[in-house]
Amino acid sequence: MAEVSLHKLNKRFEAFHAVKDVDLQIRDKEFVVLVGPSGCGKTTTLRMIAGLEAVSDGEIRIDNTVVNEVPPMDRDIAMVFQNYALYPHMSVASNMAFGLKMRKFQKAEIEERIKRAATILGIESLLGRKPRQLSGGQRQRVALGRAIVRDPKVFLFDEPLSNLDAKLRVQMRVELKKLHERLGTTAIYVTHDQVEAMTLGDRVVVMKDGVVQQVGEPLELYNTPANRFVAGFIGSPAMNFAEVTLAESGGRLVAEAPGLKISLPPELAKHGRTNLGRGATLGIRPEDIHIAGPEDDAGHCFDASVEVVEQLGSEILLDTRVGSALFMASIDPTIRVRPHEKLRLALKPDRLHLFDAESEKAL
């Protein structure tokens, strides 16, 4: 159990600045997910916490002790790697015992811990096998077991589920969540999959180009993204964006684009007025668009022509063209829609997002 704090953390690989001024406080027992596209610096940050990469600048503290110069073996952390990194020449039990043997635990204690971890993960019957005799899911469990037996201060996960097939990934995701609830160890988890980030994290850190874009609870990121990047990255299918100009019209602030004229709700308009006359980006999530009905205000409706209809069973995704922009809408699966049909769509005004066109920050 431990707190981890990163202070102005930087990593440079010769000319390439991979991690820029990352500040992060991770509380005891917290499950924090670092998420972002590949090359965003999330794995490098994790590897610096693990001690596998030297810190170029800044400070890493585990339990209030600066560990910048502490070798990985003395940081009391456990890491689960993307490719599991099981020792191929050792049995499952020896794989799990290795870390304890290195730390000179008593034999009885080692056996006891392996037994307990194996029971938690349901791998008792695999203890005598070699890694190459295991399936992907079983290897994943062994890798987790190897981390659990150590009972470390912090768990580090580097995209541990990305080598599994889709079904198994969902299953392991749930198990990881349960495992964390049961063990209560501080965990830092790296992934490029925003669904994993949202479902697993107590808090999610979104990164891009080595810079932290936003830190917050999953719904906070979903509902109030700090900038356009976070808005587009969190949520699936992704948020729709349209480049608009803002203008006053009859006392209301209106966002205009070809084929689109949306009047903004008062709260958003207040922030939007600062950008009057300048460009802005309007954002709306597919799930906040529906087929217009009589109750919808004309200022929140627009015409769209359907290009593709994706039937998912629980919902229908419509790829539509609105003026020059492409909008995706998620609608009720009972409604029949055909490609090339013209539709009148409406959006929920209180779910609109507005971003500055240049800085891309939320308004």
Next chain:
Amino acid sequence: MIEGALWRRWVFYNIPLILFVFVLLFPFYWMIVTSFRPDGELYRPWNAMNYMPFWTNKPTLEHFRYLFEETDFGRWMVNTMFIAVVSTLISLFCGVLAGYALARLNFPFAGSLGTVIFVTYLVPQTLLFIPLAEIIRDFHLGDTPWSLILTYPTFLIPFCTWLMMGYFKAIPKELEECARIDGASRWKAMLYIIIPIAVPGILSSGIIAFTLSWNEFIYALVFLSSPEQKTVAVGVTSELIRGDVFFWGSLMAGALLGSVPVAIVYSFFVEHYVSGLTGSVKG
């Protein structure tokens, strides 16, 4: 296996394979037959009535007897074995450590150092023996096994280093990182995780290094002079070719016995050897 008509399989697969096997095995067959044929048959002119180069009806062990009783062949075998084993061990030890360092440790000029080591392997022995001979003389090592044990590593270490470097590079870095997080120092991670996984690679370079030193000729010819110090390759050719007289039967018997240890080493480790060369590390 090539798919398709029978003629295709013969033309592109079976016939080339048969030719290849024949070319490969015929010298061995020739060596074996010659070592068992009596001199009378060996020196029979090709146009004689009963000329029969590929077979003998009167096999004899006379050449083997000559080899052991009239020359120091037994001694040469012992010398060669000693020199090959010790120089292989020295080269493996250095090669494994150097290969690991070049593959894993990030130090300045690691890449160019690797290239330089490889280039030294390319310097022909026929040039290198001249300065080496001077060094051997200055250290008064001439005509002792140490003259070879200490010079063979000049070409064995670069070779082992390169082979091991490639092998270490093929082992996922994460294994070692994981071991280091698990509580192992770099040294222990190498000892308990990386070296055991690299055993096939170490065996392959060991086998090749052993073969190279077993068959080495130039240094052995130059640095050793007295008959009882010689290695098999030099002993057989210098003691069984006298002027223009070739003792073909004994020469072939010596060559046959000389290749036995190498053949044993190969057959013993063949499985590891193949997986070592293909660099397969199963996760």
